[in-house]
Structure formats: structure tokens, C-alpha cells
Amino acid sequence: MVNKLEILENNKDIKKAKVSFPHLGNYYIPIYSLLLRTLDNVDILIPPRMTKKTMEIGEKYSPDFVCTPFKYNLGNFIESLDRGANVLIQAGGGCRFGYYAELQEQILYDLGYNFTFITLFDAKGVDIFKVYKKFKIINPKLKFISFSYNFLLTIKMVNVLDKLENKIRSIISFEVNKGEIDKIHNNLLKELKLIKNFKELKKINRKYGDILNDIELDRSKSKLKVGIVGELYTAMEPFSSFFLEKELSKMNIEVKRYTTATYLLFEKGKEEKKLIENANKYIKYALGADGTESVAHSKELCESGYDGIIHIKPFGCTPEINAIPILQKISKDYKVPIIYFTFDMQTSETGIKTRLEAFYDMLKMKKEAQNA
């Protein structure tokens, strides 16, 4: 194994370090902002927006049955490397995510790229001091006190982003002036990116909270409420689900989604026991990764009057496959329809749309029959 510091220093002789990372929904904003504030000695590269091309590149160099997020990440990395990145950051953690990093690093080395690879978290979770040490590899002058301030600020940013996006998700299907919320959303992202301290963040939080509260809504339009459950990457990276949530809002369906970074980082760990207890009619043990959540949240959605549930996952995602037979039972017991979507390179977007429309029609008919 080559010493990472050495590579980096060698790199510095040739060119300045350029740091990049994989995409995950809009979280590139808090990540970018963290890097910007703590690594002032290097360039930061946000990977190019995800496209079909990203998928194809990732697919080409990945082993066959590795799950889709691996391929997307790899695609992001290659596109960044091709644009001059020489330091790559991978988050790590989770089901197979933890093991991703090592293989991705190997694949990229074998492809002949010269770079330093940094994995932030190991399977054991988030340890701020360990993360600090990793950042210090890139910026030797970084002080712990300044890092921890910025790290906490970033976490707060993630919280704010999640809170506001949850709000958007729940109202966008009711907006009277089509496109209004999208515009607000974009502005929010732009402003969030430039934040430097807690005060500014607080201001933005309040400002956009107010704006969203004041939006003209027509609640008579939509009568359907749907919950999204399933694997975290697919839930959080819209590109990987063909912008499923957008489609739903176009159909005037109100959407609830549990999975956000805030949830995963701060609530999931505390909640597991409670979730299993609540769902003990169906499960005795945790099912692995997000499988337990899928089951417990689906039951909760059924009990709180949701009309349907959409379960999403990448192809071959074992923990979610574990959950499906149990979801089928829940669906039968509560008579709430659940539709299952699997996403991978072969999934056809039109196929998904057609099935989604049929699902929508079914929910509508069911609702009308109930109301009649």
C-alpha cells in the first residue's frame, strides 16, 4: 500500500490537490460547503450532474452484481477524475457501502488513475475525531476546533435542508402556481451553498420556512397520499429513481418519505428497537440496513391513512428483498396497495411510468369507491 500522504505531496508538486466526492441528492451542497470551509488550501470539484453517461461509465467498470449505487458512485468518481480531481472522498458505512470504497479504489487504480482516496466513516459509524484526522491529511493546517465548528455547522445545514425539503415534498402537489416551489427550491440551494456560520443558516431557515408557509395552496386538488419506503440511496438520489417524486407531484399526490440524511445519521440508531416493537406482529428481529424501517414505516403509513405505498430499491438489494415478503403481508392485512420498483441499468423509464400510472388509477378508483 502506498502512503497516502506521500502521493498527495507528490501530487502537490505537479498540481494543486483537487477534491471531489460522489453525488447524493442535494447533499452535495452541505458537503461542498464543508470542504470549502475546511480545506481552503485546495480546489473543490462538485462532480458533474448525473446523466445516463454517468450510469454507463459506472456500469462498464463495475463487477456484475454489485448494486446500482456502487456503479453510480464509480461513475461520479471517473467523471471527476477526468476533470482533474486527484483526491476522492467516499463516505462509507451501511450495508455494503462500507466495503464499496476499497473496491472502488482498486478499480480506479487498475484503470491507471493517480489519486488519493479517503474514506470518512467505517462500519462502526461517525466519529468526528477520525473524520478530522482524514481532513487533516488534505489540509495539514486544519485545527480541530475550527473543523468541529464547521462539521457541526454542516450537520445543522443537513438538518435544515432536510426539514425544508420534507416540507416541499408535502406541499408541492398542491401548489396553485405551477413551478413556483421549484424556483424557491433552487434559490434555497443557491443560498445554502454560500453559508459561513450558524447565524446565516438560521436566517435562511427562517426565510424559507416563511416563504414555504405563505405559498398559495389548493388542497382540494389532491386526494391521494402516498408514502415512499425503501433503500436509502434510491430514496435520496432522485436521478436513480427517474425523479419518482417529481412524477408523483405531477399527479397531485402528496408524498411522505422517511429517509433523509438527518434520519439516517441521528434518528435511525435510536429508533430501531422501537420500530421492531411497533412491528412485532410481523418481525422479531432487525432485517438489515433499511429493511426494518421499510416494514415498520409501511405499517405506520397503513395505520395513518395513507392510500398507497411505493417501495423502491436498487436491483439485488438484499435487505430490501428481505423486507418485501413482509410488506406483502402488511399490504394484504391492511388492504393498502404497495407497488415495488427496482432500479438498475436495465430498468426502462417508460416501464416505471406506465406502472406508476396504473398504480395511480387503482388508488383513485379505490378511493372513489370508498367515498361513494
Added chain:
Amino acid sequence: MINLKIGIPKAMLYYKYNVLWKTFFTELGCEIVISKDTNKEILEKGITYSIDESCLASKIFIGHVFSLIGKCDYIFIPRFCSYKNKDVTCVKFNALYDICSNIFDNIHIITYNLDYLKGENEISGFLKIGRELGKGYIKTLKAYLKAKRKFKQQNELDADKQSLFLKNNKTDKLNVLVVSHPYILHDELLGKPIISYLKKLDSNLIYADVVDKKHIKDGWKKFSTTLYWKDSKELLNGLNNYLDYVDGIVFISVFTCGPDSLVTELCTRKIKDKPCLNLILDELNSDTGIQTRLESFTDVLNDKKKVLLYG
């Protein structure tokens, strides 16, 4: 008193723990019913009752469970999650209990939960089974200790046998190392046909899963720095232990297996000096397709060996 009948599916971790489980239940005075070797019918039932994308090994497991329903008082489906040193199992093993209890209405399951990270260890799990079956504490404890002893002995015996064979092996047959989970390798429909064909092609087979687990613990580090799946680590320990003695390596995994897709890829990228063959089995595999690949693989190995021997 009629003995309780415990059904054990001959699939998944049965192939690792059967001595432990069988001895334990026998010592408790239970009658054991083991499902048949995997056959077409078991496979088909497994496919019917499984989600399409499940790994083939778990589908076969479901088929075995189905075949035991109505033939015993309890079906034994333990749950595996984490081990002493924070290693974990493939998440499939986290859920087999709950999957089976949800898909089969008329099933009685007896289980134990191995999850050290949550304080659930093996001995407390076995004691709980004893309680559930109405056996006394002392009797259960004795049964467990005996089972554990036999299990360890068996493991050492197998490992010794293989090492001894390697040491004394004077034939100039090919030595082929097979790296595969025991439930794939020793399954009647999955690994067995491959083993017998390789033998027919005149090779000695060395098994990565047969290794002294007590003493050989760190070999996996040669291939990976971050691996945390217990079973994969053990396979890689075997791989590392036998690597120098063999001419080539055959990796066998099943369709949609996540852990193996990552681990095998990393290994084949790191092993530069020995030919590797990666076989992925699915429901539709034709024997001939696999046989052809095995033939050309052993041809390559034979050629390489000749060059080494005769220059």
C-alpha cells in the same frame, strides 16, 4: 413420552454448523428430521415462495423449509447477525427467521439469535431453546457443551485432513482451490456437479472453507483492509492459506449474491500470479455451459504447469 421432532433445513449454515446443531438436539433427546438433499422440487418450491431477486442460496433454503412443514414439531431457523469481534453476516441471515414466519402461515419455528453486538451470544441462545422445549438447565448446558466440543473437533479434523493431504501430495495432478460458501459448494444442485466434474478432469480439489478456524485468522488481510463479513473472511483465510499449493482458483457464487460480487472481484484483481475462474450459478444454468468453462480452465492450468515443469 414421544420425542419432539426438530426439522433442520439442509441448506445455508447447516453446512457449517450441522455437527453443533445435530449433537445438541440429539443430546436433548429430540428426534431430528433433516430435509432431503436439494432436488428439483425443493428448488422449484423455493423459487415459488421467494422474491424473484433473492439470492439463489436463500431460495433453496426456503424450499427446504417448505419441505419440512408438517413433518416435524418445530423447524429450526436460527438468526445470525454479528460475532464477537464485530464481524457480521450477510444481511440475508438477519432475516430468514422473519421471512419464513411471514410467508408460511402454518409454521412453528424454533430459533436462537446470534448477535454479539446486541449481547445475544451462542450459549444464551441455546439455553433459551432448552427452556422453550421444556428441558432442564443443566441438561441443556451439557448438551450445548458437548455439541460445541464435537463441532470444534470436527472442524480441526477436516482442516488437518486437508493439510495432510497437501503435504503428502506427490501426484502431478492439478491442484484446484475452490472458494465458495459451504452451502453453495456442497449443495446437491449447485456445487456438487462442479466438484465431481473437476474431479473427472483429474484435479485434486482443495476447499477454502475447510481451514483451521481457531488458528488461522488474519489471512484475509492480504486481500482486503476493510472486510467485515465473517463468512467471507473465513473463506479468504482459507484462500490465503492454500494459495501457494494450488495451480488455480475457482470462485463459485450464486446469482444476485452481493457480498461475493464484491469480494471475488477484489480477490481476482489482487491475485496476479494464479489463474482464477469466477462461476456464478443461477436457476437456469446449463451444466454443459459450466463444463465447457471448467474444461478450458483446466486446460490453461495444465499448459501452465507443463511450462513450469519442462520449461
